[in-house]
Amino acid sequence: MGKKGEEREMGMFFDGIIESMPLFVKELIAGGVAGGLAKTAVAPLERVKILFQTRRAEFHSVGLFGSFKKIAKTEGVMGFYRGNGASVARIVPYAALHYMTYEQYRRWIIDSFPGIGRGPVLDLVAGSFAGGTAVLFTYPLDLVRTKLAYQVVGPPKINVKGVVNTEQVYNGILDCFSKTYRGSGLRGLYRGVAPSLYGIFPYAGLKFYFYEEMKRHVLDDQKKNIMVNLVCGSVAGLLGQTFTYPLDVVRRQMQVQRLLASNSPELKGTMETLVMIAKNQGWKQLFSGLSINYLKVRKLPSHLYSRTCVCWIRVSIPHGYVHFSHTHVLKYVGHGCWIQVL
Structure with a gap:
């Protein structure tokens, strides 16, 4: 009885903490839980995409499944979540x-x-x-x-110098x-923040345009259906990503500039880097890894998964668990996270 009483008191303590939180804090916790689960679910695909975008030599021509095999062999399961x-x-x-x-x-x-x-x-x-x-x-x-x-971290090796x-x-x-x-x-x-900022408004504008175009073709009695809106938003987001994807590749290559060989050309501005990639690596490199974004939508889209999670998260962690209930109005706050708006 003593142990059950302690558990009950602990539960009441956490209930009090949750109830005292401002609404937006509860929403952020819910969004954080859903977003974290979503990002972890697709982390292996994201890891490979980054290796493709940055043109990592060992993964340049082995393809998606070849990359999975190489990561598993070199780094083990945890390598997918690096x-x-x-x-x-x-x-x-x-x-x-x-x-x-x-x-x-x-x-x-x-x-x-x-x-x-x-x-x-x-x-x-x-x-x-x-x-x-x-x-x-x-x-x-x-x-x-x-x-x-x-960085691809293999098992420790001892070279000829014993190091x-x-x-x-x-x-x-x-x-x-x-x-x-x-x-x-x-x-x-x-390093690389400029292409991130440059891509925000075009992406938002394109996503908005495609979303409104798709909604125009939805039957009137389905326009308030939350799943219809989520699917339209996901597809619109994917189309927006496609048009702005080269900026994402530019950002990734600028981010790892210091990790590349010393004889690699210096990447300075966004347009200069864009032109350099197209000239030296081919224009297809500007879309390297884009198919993984499509694969995520087809198999397990992180943004749709997290949106669906948050659709049902109402109160977070009262007794160490996540409680679920239906919500109606959602607001997108980035990183695939939606929060409830009352």
């Missing part, structure tokens, strides 16, 4: 910043440009500004994620932060 910790760690701060700054930008735009109205254009512009702000504050985690995913070599540059998130900052300063932590 860098995923940094990706998951970015979810909540990104969503929180997007959530908080969106309303601030929205009010500022309404006050400064009253003629813009309160329609979808306002949401598009405010959302793009909020996304840019969230990217700026959380970008170092994205850079760390790419660097960790880029142990694992070809591992970074030993985790903090070590990558520290070495990058010591080597290149704050600028090094933001």
Whole structure:
């Protein structure tokens, strides 16, 4: 009885903590749980995509399944999740910043440009500004994620000089932060941020356009169906990604610039890097790994999975578990996370 009483008291304690939390904090926790599960589910595909985008020599011509076999043989199962910790760690701060700054930008735009109205254009512009702000504050985690995913760490080897070599540059998130900052300063932590920012508004605009076009062909009695909206949003997002994907490749290659051979050309500006990749690596390299995005949508799309999860998450972790219930109005906060709006 004593143990059950302690468990009951602990449950009441956590219930009190959850109840005292502001609504947006509960929403962020729910979004973080769903986003973390989604990103972990597709982490193996993301790892291979980064290796393709950065043109890692060992994976350049072996294809998707050949890459899976090589990672499993060289690094084991955990190799598929290299860098995923940094990706998951970015979810909540990104969503929180997007959530908080969106309303601030929205009010500022309404006050400064009253003629813009309160329609979808306002949401598009405010959302793009909020996304840019969230990217700026959380970008170092994205850079760390790419660097960790880029390095392929095999079992320890002893070379002819008797020196142990694992070809591992970074030993985790903090070590990558520290070495990058010591080597290149704050600028090094933001290498490649420009193409990320350049792609935000075109992506948002294209996604909005494709979404509205698809919704025009949906039957009137289905337009409020949440799954119809989620599917339209997922497909629209994928089409938007396709048109802006070259900027993603540019970003990834700029992020790993310091890990490439010393005789590699210096990557400076976004357009210069774009032209260099097309000239030296071929225009197809600008779309390397794009098919993995399509595969994720066909097999297990992280964005649809996380949206579906958050559709049902209402209260988080009262007794160490996640409780589910139906919600109706969702708001996208980035990284595949949707939060409930009451």
